[in-house]
Amino acid sequence: MKSMVPNTLAVFIGLFLASVNVCAVAAQEAAPQPKPAASAKPEKPVTDIRIGYLRAYAPQLALSVLDTVPRDEGVAGANVAIGDNNTTGKFLGQQFTLDVTEVKPDADVVPVFNEMVAKGDRYVLTDLSAKQLLSIADLARDNGVLLFNVGATDDSLREEDCRVNVFHTAPTRSMLADGLAQYLIWKQWRKWVLVYGSHERDQLFADALRRAATRFGGEIVAEKEFKDTGTARRTDSGVVQIQRQLPVFMQDLPDHDVVLVADESEVFGTYVPFRTWIPRPVAGTAGLVPSGWHPASEQWGGSQIQNRFAKANGRRMLSKDMAAWTAARIIGDAATRTQGADPAKIEAFIRDDKFSIAAFKGQKLTFRKWNWQLRQPIFLGDGRSVVTTSPQEGFLHQFSELDTLGVDQPETKCVLK
Numbered sequence: 349m350k351s352m353v354p355n356t357l358a359v360f361i362g363l364f365l366a367s368v369n370v371c372a373v374a375a376q377e378a379a380p381q382p383k384p385a386a387s388a389k390p391e392k393p394v395t396d397i398r399i400g401y402l403r404a405y406a407p408q409l410a411l412s413v414l415d416t417v418p419r420d421e422g423v424a425g426a427n428v429a430i431g432d433n434n435t436t437g438k439f440l441g442q443q444f445t446l447d448v449t450e451v452k453p454d455a456d457v458v459p460v461f462n463e464m465v466a467k468g469d470r471y472v473l474t475d476l477s478a479k480q481l482l483s484i485a486d487l488a489r490d491n492g493v494l495l496f497n498v499g500a501t502d503d504s505l506r507e508e509d510c511r512v513n514v515f516h517t518a519p520t521r522s523m524l525a526d527g528l529a530q531y532l533i534w535k536q537w538r539k540w541v542l543v544y545g546s547h548e549r550d551q552l553f554a555d556a557l558r559r560a561a562t563r564f565g566g567e568i569v570a571e572k573e574f575k576d577t578g579t580a581r582r583t584d585s586g587v588v589q590i591q592r593q594l595p596v597f598m599q600d601l602p603d604h605d606v607v608l609v610a611d612e613s614e615v616f617g618t619y620v621p622f623r624t625w626i627p628r629p630v631a632g633t634a635g636l637v638p639s640g641w642h643p644a645s646e647q648w649g650g651s652q653i654q655n656r657f658a659k660a661n662g663r664r665m666l667s668k669d670m671a672a673w674t675a676a677r678i679i680g681d682a683a684t685r686t687q688g689a690d691p692a693k694i695e696a697f698i699r700d701d702k703f704s705i706a707a708f709k710g711q712k713l714t715f716r717k718w719n720w721q722l723r724q725p726i727f728l729g730d731g732r733s734v735v736t737t738s739p740q741e742g743f744l745h746q747f748s749e750l751d752t753l754g755v756d757q758p759e760t761k762c763v764l765k
Contacts, residue, residue: 393441394441394442394443395441395442395443395688395689396443396445396689397433397437397442397443397444397445397471397679397680397683397689398444398445398447398467398468398469398470398471399426399430399444399445399446399447399469399471399472399473399676399679400446400447400448400449400464400469400471400472400473401422401423401426401446401447401448401449401472401473401475401672402449402451402457402460402461402464402472402473402474402475402476402484403422403423403448403449403450403451403474403475403476403499404450404451404452404453404454404455404457404475404476404477404480405450405451405452405453405475406452406453408614409614410614410618411614411615411616411617411618411619412618414731415614415618418663418666420661421666421668421669422473422475422498422499422668422669422671422672423446423448423672424657424660424661424663424669424672425657425665425666425668425669425670425671425672425673425676426446426473426498426672426673426675426676427446427660428653428656428657428660428661428669428673429672429673429674429675429676429677429680430444430445430446430676430680431660432677432680433676433677433679433680433683433684436680436684437680437683437684440684440687440688442683442684442689444676444680444683446676447464447467447469449463449464451480453477455480456483457476457480457483457484458483458484458487461484461487461488462487465488465491465493469493470492470493470494470691471493471494471496471679471694472488472493472494472495472496473495473496473498473672473675473676474495474496474497474498474499474500475498475499475500475668475672476497476499476500477500478500478502478504478505478509481495481497481500481505481514482505482509485511485513485514486511488513488514489511489512489513492691493513494513494515494691494695494698495511495513495514495515496514496515496516496517496675496678496679497514497515497516497517497518498517498518498668498671498672498674498675499518499668499671500518501518501519501520501521501524502520502521502552503520503521503522503552503556503754503755506520506719506720506721506754506755506760506762507719507755507760507761507762508761508762510719510720510762510763510764510765511764511765512720512764512765514720515675515678515698515715515720515722516719516720516721516722517671517672517674517675517678517722518640518667518668518671519640519724519726519753519754520556520721520754520755521552521553521555521556522556522559522560522753522754522755523721523724523726523753523754524553524556524638524639524640524726525553525556525557525559525560525638526556526560526563526564526726526738526752526753526754527638527725527726527727527728527737527738527739527753528557528560528631528632528636528638528726528728528738529557529560529561529563529564529566530564530738530739530740530743530752530753531636531728531735531736531738531740532566532605532606532631533564533565533566533740534740534741534742537605537606537629538565538566538567538605539566539567539569539603539604539605539606540557540561540566540567540568540569540604540605540606540607540608541568541569541570541571541572541598541601541602541604541606541607541608542554542557542558542568542570542571542572542608542610543571543572543573543574543598543607543608543609543610543611543620544571544572544573544574544609544610544611545573545574545576545610545611545612545613545615545616545617546573546574546575546576546615547576547612547613547615549612549613550610550611550612550613550615551610552612553610553612553632553633554571554610557608557610557632564743568608569601569602569603569604570601570602570604572597572598572601574597574611574615574616576613576615576616590616590619590623591623594616594619594620594623594624595623595624595625596625598624598625599625601625603626604628605628605629606628606629606630606631607620607624607628607629607630607631607635608630608631608632609630609631609632609633609634609635610632610633611632611633611634612633617632617633617634618634620634620635621634621635635730636728636729636730636735637728637729637730638726638727638728638738639667639726639727639728639729640667640670640671640724640726640727641665641666641667641669641670641671641727642667642727642729642734643664643665643666644664644729644732644733644734645708645727645734647710647734648708648709648710649708650708652708653665653673653708657669657673670707673707674705674707674713674722677705677707678698678705679694679698681705682694682695682697682698682703685697698715699715701717703715705722707724709724709725709737710725710737711725711750714748716751716757718757718760718762718764719755719760719762719764720764721754723748723750723751723753724750725737725738725739725750725753726738726739726753738753739752739753
């Protein structure tokens with residue numbers, strides 16, 4: 349009898365394969381079909397906000413090689429601020445760029461300014477002389493351009509020559525002189541002699557010191573002018589002559605507490621400390637120097653900005669760097685808060701009564717509405733450290749103690765136009 353096992357096995361295997369195929373087909377039909385790839389989310393358009401930087405530059409000789417002005421003074425501070433602006437701006441689709449243009453100190457800046465306006469610069473940081481700045485102020489106003497003065501300390505730009513579209517982050521000579529005078533009065537050093545240079549800038553700072561003496565109760569018991577004769581000042585023979593000449597130059601001065609020096613032109617001031625006829629402290633443009641910032645400042649978070657600046661530029665931050673950083677950050681902060689690049693909204697934000705900017709100086713800084721000068725403390729220091737900051741304790745004001753520095757509203761000659 350023939351065995352049925354092979355036939356039975358074959359039938360079983362066939363039925364098993366058939367059931368497997370049916371399950372596979374059912375599973376394939378039940379499985380969800382892949383969906384078409386979702387389209388990528390469109391990127392937010394980037395808004396470019398251009399900030400111009402117009403500077404008058406030429407290499408300058410300083411009495412000390414340690415005081416040589418860095419090639420990128422001011423511009424370096426603005427570049428750090430551009431980086432800070434972009435850190436926040438990238439979340440809002442904002443891209444800040446800096447457009448730097450240089451001219452000679454006595455050049456006509458109108459043509460290059462027109463070129464900057466044509467390129468779309470609606471905010472321009474200026475490091476120019478007072479004459480150069482005034483030559484473009486009205487032109488800028490007519491073109492809807494805001495100027496931020498980061499270099500000129502002339503009081504006239506905030507007074508008789510003030511403009512509604514020019515904001516000042518650099519302190520004035522009167523603010524610097526008042527900051528120094530407050531400390532001298534606080535120290536009870538009230539009797540001063542004033543030694544000033546023969547150039548216009550020296551005369552202007554001397555005027556600011558005279559005003560500060562009258563304002564705070566200092567007494568200038570004598571004055572002397574040091575004339576620039578154009579001699580070589582950094583040669584060996586020049587140093588020997590200075591060592592002999594300066595004590596004799598100051599020999600006939602009456603008794604005093606402090607020697608005030610007004611030498612913005614760098615002709616003689618650095619040589620005054622330790623060469624006076626009688627031993628007295630020196631202050632002004634030499635010795636104890638007032639400034640809008642000090643490279644050794646580390647208070648109020650100052651070490652943070654100093655470290656970032658040093659990492660980017662290989663040096664410490666100077667006053668003009670801070671003035672430029674502050675101006676560029678004002679623009680960046682206004683653009684961030686208004687969440688756009690509308691010039692009208694940015695300008696309105698800056699002019700608002702509630703506007704302030706943090707600048708590592710111990711308090712929020714605001715603009716004086718009557719001349720658009722930024723209120724700010726004044727640092728007093730030597731070449732190594734910060735000695736103190738003004739306003740000093742006890743110098744009070746009904747609105748802001750910072751308004752004890754410089755021309756206050758009741759004294760102003762500014763009529764904005």
